Amino acid sequence: MKVNEPLNSPKTSNPQTYEIVSNGSSPPSEVPSSGVKNPTEPVLPPQRQMAWRVASNLAVSFKYAWAGLSYTFQTQRNFRIHVFIGALAIGLSVFLHLKSVEVAVIGLTCGLVLVMELLNTAIESVVDLTVKQTYHELAKIAKDCAAGAVLISAMASVLVASLLILPPLFSLIYLSVIH
Template identity: 70%
Template sequence: MSTSREDIQPISQTQLQDLTARVDRTLSLQVASNLFVSFKYAWQGISYAFRTQRNFRVHVSIGTLAISLAIWLHLGAIEISVISLTCGAVLTMELINTALESVVDLTVQQTYHELAKIAKDCAAAAVLISALIALLIATCLLFPPLWAALQA
């Protein structure tokens, strides 16, 4: 028994969304089979954030500038490490913020909910606090040698 094109009924938008959700849910429940696959998934997360999140790109640029400036100023290993760790903390907070926003958006499905707003605002505030602390640390470590270099 063969099926003709006339026998095939198009699926509705709701059916397509349900099917997509089931496929996505199945894929999201998969566990990495080995360490390489885990790193691949992590890199996909970093890549996604870099492609889609303007603030992540800004923080990567500022962090790269701060670390490069620390190296150019011949700061010690501890100072460079502290600047690197604070930059890494900001990027980590940005990734957590992106993940939380994605989960909230998935949950509320493009409808407004006050609790979703609170969750997103608090996650954004965590990024802001970490960025301000990183700025303070970088200023304390970079400004004195930079000022001395500019005076010479």
């Protein structure tokens, strides 16, 4: 059997189950469930079907990307909030006739926040998959750090948008009050 070949593939007529065996002094290893090790034959870890697929073409890649965006938009409240605020900031910057570079900077910083939200969702999903229903301090740290990255990017985005949008907005308000 090839190393990359799944145990339950059609080429394998005798699928085996594996169990973790440890003698206490060495790291555990996986051996066939019969418990007997053959010293001349290497013990291969069980192969499982991959949860991912390589996209066959560009259209399929976009389909997978859209599925991730759609999932995040449907399930993550903060992602929807960031989309709304980003659209509002870009719309306001266009309404205020900001320079193209300023609109681009606002768009890029808003995009960065959305990217961080997507990565946060991915990290949370992988951590949840790994620890399942059990609490683990390292899982908490991973999730908190990912959320912290979103917070920092959101604060930076608010700072950039404020510096670029507020002066012309206050000028417009001031001029409309005077006239």
